[in-house]
Amino acid sequence: MPRPSASTTYEKSRTSTRHPLALTIILSTALLALSPAQAANLTDNRRSGYAFMGPPLRAMQDDDMTNPASLWQRDGETLWAEPIGEAGRSCADCHGDAASSMRGVAARYPAFDRTMNRPIDLEQRINHCRTAYQKAGPLAFESHDLLALSTHVARQSRGLPIAIENSKALHPFLAMGRSLFHERQGQLNLSCAQCHDDNAGRSLGGATIPQAHPTGYPLYRLEWQGVGSLQRRLRNCMSGMRAAPYAFGAEAFVDLELYLMWRANGMPMESPAVRP
Ligand code: HEC
Ligand code: HEC
Known part of the structure; x- marks a missing residue:
């Protein structure tokens, strides 16, 4: 299993340095004969967690009528x-109308915020509007209302490619997220990369290890019996590593989220997804 992006620099696109020009031309010519989905499969070894699920869970995610996260989204709409x-x-x-104003927005988050002088994630962005513009208190992380609003906003990006901006201002935070992903931590002395880059596709205690692409958040997890954010998912993995999870909203979490979204750049958003 190739390592999705461990050695790619932030300045260059993920494929531009990999093939010599001639090979690229031969490949692109051959790819013209294929559908976009087939072409993506040949050139890109990245797989969403969706690809590791069976048909019943995929069907549950695909249909708004059966996707339990639709209930959260409808509350968000209200x-x-x-x-x-x-x-x-x-x-x-x-x-x-969120359908037009929020189209593609979640696919760009975490995004650099000039006032904070660092990236903020979608949940923080929504809370900023609450406090600065509505003059209301911030919503707690993982509260029903924040999940409902973020699910409603993220739903407007479904099917659109993840598009983290390649801006110099983000580079130090991407570098931090990348090093957190590769750093061994916790009592088991494991890194995220050891599972998600080196052992993706293998099974662990009944679960299949995905590549950790955050394509579907917020999402409905069967194990949670509810909708949760990407940070909740990351806290689960950190507990599994016997590491002390960062607090919700911690800068380290946002850097990690940014790095995960960046390495998934171009992959389609699935929010709200369903996972086991
Ligand atoms: C011991 C192996 C292991 C380690 C270490 C680990 N994870 Fe995971 N991770 C998993 C497994 C297994 C799942 C899927 C669980 C399931 O679906 O039941 C998962 C799921 C995820 C997902 C969800 C992907 C999706 O499709 O929604 C993300 C994101 C993720 N991990 C990120 C991380 C990050 C970041 C770290 C480091 C802080 C980390 N993981 C450490 C095993 C691991
Ligand atoms: C008084 C006007 C106002 C209200 C009310 C308001 N916002 Fe905003 N919102 C803005 C402005 C202005 C911006 C962009 C400028 C900025 O960064 O502050 C913005 C930006 C955003 C963004 C980021 C858009 C992007 O392209 O990056 C999101 C998401 C968002 N708002 C969600 C919400 C949600 C959800 C609510 C209700 C809980 C809300 N806003 C209430 C004015 C408002």
Whole structure:
């Protein structure tokens, strides 16, 4: 299993340095005969967690009627239109119809925020609008309302490619996320990469180890019987490594989220996905 991006530099696109020019031309000519999905399979060894699931779970994710996360999304749609806080304004008052204003937004997060001078994730972005523009208190991480709103916003990016900006301002944070991904930690002295790069596709205690692409968050996890954020998922993995999980909202988490989204650049968003 090739290591998805361990050696790719941030400045260059993931494939540009790999093949000599002639080979690239031969490959591109051959690829014209294939459908985009077939072509992606040949050139890209990255796989979403979706690819490691059986047909029943895939079907559950694909159909809004059976995807349990739709319930959260519908609550998010209601909250979107509710005027709240001292400002008495709703998300819709400023952003209008989420289907157009939020299209592709979740695919770009975490994104660099000039006021914070660092990347913030989608949940922090939503809370920023609550406090700065609605003059309401921030929602707690993993609270029903924050998950509902982030699910509603992320749903508007379903099918669109992940598009973390290649901006110099993000590079130090990407580098930090990358080193957290490769650093051994916890009582088991394991790194994320040892499971997700070196052993993806193998089974571990009844679960198949995916490549850790964050294509589907927030998502419905059967084990949780509910919707959770990417940070909740990462906390689960850190507990599994017998490492002390970072606090929700910690900068290290956002750096890790940024790195995971960056190495999944171009992969389609599935939010809200379903996972075992
Ligand atoms: C001991 C192996 C192991 C280690 C170490 C590990 N994970 Fe995981 N991870 C798993 C398994 C197994 C799953 C899937 C669990 C399931 O679906 O039941 C998973 C799931 C994930 C997912 C969800 C992918 C999806 O399709 O939604 C992400 C993201 C992830 N891990 C990131 C990380 C990060 C970041 C680290 C390091 C902080 C890490 N993991 C450490 C085994 C590991
Ligand atoms: C008073 C107007 C106002 C309200 C109310 C408001 N926002 Fe915003 N929102 C903005 C502005 C202005 C920006 C972009 C400028 C900035 O970064 O502050 C923004 C940016 C965003 C972004 C990032 C968009 C991007 O392209 O990166 C998201 C997501 C978002 N808002 C979600 C929400 C949600 C969800 C709510 C309701 C809980 C909400 N906003 C309420 C004004 C508002």
